[in-house]
Amino acid sequence: MPLSPKPRLRPQFGEGRALGFTTDGLLHSQRAIDTKDPLLGEIGFFDARNRKPSAFTRYVTLNWRRGVGAPFGLMTTQLNRGAVILSNPAAATFAGLDSILVAPLFMDLARFHFKRFGAPARLRLAEAPDIFHATQAVPLRVAGAKNIYTVHDIVPLRLPDSTLDDKKFFLNMVRNLGRTADLIVTVSEASRDDLIKFCGVPPNKIVNTYQSVSFPDELLSQTDDEAARLVKGSFDLDKGDYYLFYGALEPKKNVGRLIDAYLASGSARRLVIAGGLGWEYEQDLAKIDASKTNALKIVHGRIAPDERIRHLRHLPLFQLTALIRCARAVVFPSLYEGFGLPVLESMLLRTPVITSDGSSLKEVAGKAALLVDPVDTRSIMAAMQKVDADDALCRVLSDGGPTQASRFSPSAYRERLSHAYGRVLNGVGRDAN
Numbered sequence: 205m206p207l208s209p210k211p212r213l214r215p216q217f218g219e220g221r222a223l224g225f226t227t228d229g230l231l232h233s234q235r236a237i238d239t240k241d242p243l244l245g246e247i248g249f250f251d252a253r254n255r256k257p258s259a260f261t262r263y264v265t266l267n268w269r270r271g272v273g274a275p276f277g278l279m280t281t282q283l284n285r286g287a288v289i290l291s292n293p294a295a296a297t298f299a300g301l302d303s304i305l306v307a308p309l310f311m312d313l314a315r316f317h318f319k320r321f322g323a324p325a326r327l328r329l330a331e332a333p334d335i336f337h338a339t340q341a342v343p344l345r346v347a348g349a350k351n352i353y354t355v356h357d358i359v360p361l362r363l364p365d366s367t368l369d370d371k372k373f374f375l376n377m378v379r380n381l382g383r384t385a386d387l388i389v390t391v392s393e394a395s396r397d398d399l400i401k402f403c404g405v406p407p408n409k410i411v412n413t414y415q416s417v418s419f420p421d422e423l424l425s426q427t428d429d430e431a432a433r434l435v436k437g438s439f440d441l442d443k444g445d446y447y448l449f450y451g452a453l454e455p456k457k458n459v460g461r462l463i464d465a466y467l468a469s470g471s472a473r474r475l476v477i478a479g480g481l482g483w484e485y486e487q488d489l490a491k492i493d494a495s496k497t498n499a500l501k502i503v504h505g506r507i508a509p510d511e512r513i514r515h516l517r518h519l520p521l522f523q524l525t526a527l528i529r530c531a532r533a534v535v536f537p538s539l540y541e542g543f544g545l546p547v548l549e550s551m552l553l554r555t556p557v558i559t560s561d562g563s564s565l566k567e568v569a570g571k572a573a574l575l576v577d578p579v580d581t582r583s584i585m586a587a588m589q590k591v592d593a594d595d596a597l598c599r600v601l602s603d604g605g606p607t608q609a610s611r612f613s614p615s616a617y618r619e620r621l622s623h624a625y626g627r628v629l630n631g632v633g634r635d636a637n
Contacts, residue, residue: 209372220300220337223622228333229301229538230280233308235261240285249306250288257309267314273317277326278344280305300494305329311342318343318377324384335625337389343377344461350386357395357542357564359456361402366539368483378403382410386628391543391565411624414568416617417548417609423525424552438523439516441530446474446514447588448531448555450524450546451538453489454482458537458560458578463491463513465537465584471592472504473532478516478524489515529553532598533591536560537578544568548612551605556598558587572608573603 220227231249234257239245247256257266283304290298298304307327317325324343327336332348341355355378360369382388389411390396396412399405432443442538447466451457459477466475477492495513519527528534533551540563547569550557559565561575569575574591577583591598610616 222618225335226302227300228303228305229285229298230305230307230310230327232311233306234258236308237281237283237306239281243287245281246284246287249283250290253495260308265489266309267441270316271320273320274325275317275321278307278310278329279314279328280307282306296421310344310594314342314344315373318380319373322376322380324380329590334629339382341374341378343380345384351384352387352389352624353385354389354391354630355381355395355399356391357540358398358402359540359542360402361454362398362563363540375403382406385409387411387624389624390414392567394564394567395542411620411627413617413620413624414612415543415545417520417545417552417612419525419549419552423522426526426529428529431529434523434526435530438529439514441474441476441514441527442533443530444473445592446476447471448476448527448534449479449536450478450528450534451536452479453477453484453485455484456539456541457482458539459488460491461578461581461584462535462537463488465581465588466513466535467495468581468585469588469592471588473592474511475513475535476516476527476531477513478519478527480517490590494628525553528555531555533558533588535584535588536565537576537584538563538565539578541565547573548609552609554602554605555585556591556601557605558584558591570608570611572604574601576599585590 233249234254235248238248276426283306285298285304310325310327314325317323324345327344327346329346332346334350335352336346336349337352337354338344339354341353345351358374358378360367360371360374364371378399379447382399382403386409388399388405388409391414393411393412396410399410400407418518428443435441435443449457449462451460453459463475473535481489492513492515498509515525528550531550533556534546535558536544536550537558537560538544539560541560542564544559544563544565547557547565551569551572557569557573558576559569559573560578562578566575574587576587591601
């Protein structure tokens with residue numbers, strides 16, 4: 205059952221094995237893999253240079269294939285494993301796979317093929333699996349297998365100014381997958397409704413499995429005191445004395461309005477923005493810089509700026525979870541989300557949440573969060589003022605979070621996914637809700 209991974213899809217490859225399937229992973233490579241020497245093939249795949257195409261690939265292979273596609277299908281190479289030492293996240297991903305197949309540039313070539321022929325490219329395998337589940341929308345199919353595709357959301361269509369995607373390609377691809385797939389999987393009822401309404405996916409061909417939320421046991425077992433010491437030592441922040449947003453700085457995350465709402469709220473607590481730079485982040489960074497004052501404070505014997513808004517980038521998971529746990533509240537006023545993992549991750553860690561009342565977020569948050577109109581700065585401001593002043597409200601939200609998050613546990617996700625697989629293999633049921 206080859207799978208095509210998407211970053212932050214929860215859970216990852218191990219779910220197929222947990223459901224009793226032999227699970228092969230299909231991975232994208234930016235460069236050709238050595239097929240003659242298995243050791244060099246493995247080393248080449250994990251080589252840092254494989255993070256981007258070579259000059260030859262970029263200017264010759266991709267340009268030539270752009271108008272040709274993949275009329276003879278896409279070949280795969282089985283990746284040898286055992287020589288390369290992996291970091292923990294990568295090791296956990298590969299541990300859930302029985303074998304790994306690599307298809308160089310398959311995301312690009314499948315896209316070129318679809319634009320040229322208006323049909324998914326064919327993935328050539330020695331033996332067809334029972335199920336080919338592409339865990340992101342890609343125009344690729346396996347003959348003789350049940351072809352399932354996860355379409356998380358249609359952000360490029362609902363918020364076209366917030367992404368750089370080729371909108372025509374995306375819409376035509378999703379429409380085609382809706383007609384040709386054995387099943388479309390999505391991750392919320394909001395996304396399911398969008399796919400039916402705007403992309404014409406037949407209601408009887410799409411199921412909602414949701415996603416799941418979890419953290420490693422060693423992070424969940426961390427005490428509040430331990431988290432507070434880590435946050436104080438790492439960032440000079442006190443427990444409960446700041447609000448937190450985490451995620452990439454990009455238009456759909458609505459960080460600009462969050463900053464405006466925070467400054468207007470008059471809160472004495474700080475605002476911490478944790479995450480890397482996405483795209484069109486310049487205005488958000490300018491607002492962060494504009495919030496800085498000439499005030500100074502002494503930190504560990506040195507003079508430092510007294511910043512009301514802190515921007516932290518690329519934090520390891522153990523620091524991020526401590527930041528979440530110690531925040532007065534996580535504020536996530538995104539304009540549109542297919543699911544909204546930060547909301548549930550925060551609830552699982554018993555942190556109060558302020559989030560949007562639109563797209564999937566209202567559905568995922570349930571009654572365990574304060575909901576705001578994401579395009580109304582005053583609505584966000586009022587919610588922050590309410591949380592700022594009301595300790596009892598914070599306790600109610602904190603107590604209700606884990607119960608809501610438990611609805612999206614890994615075991616609940618496996619049950620919904622098993623139902624979806626059973627449907628295509630045995631004709632069982634219509635939906636996995």
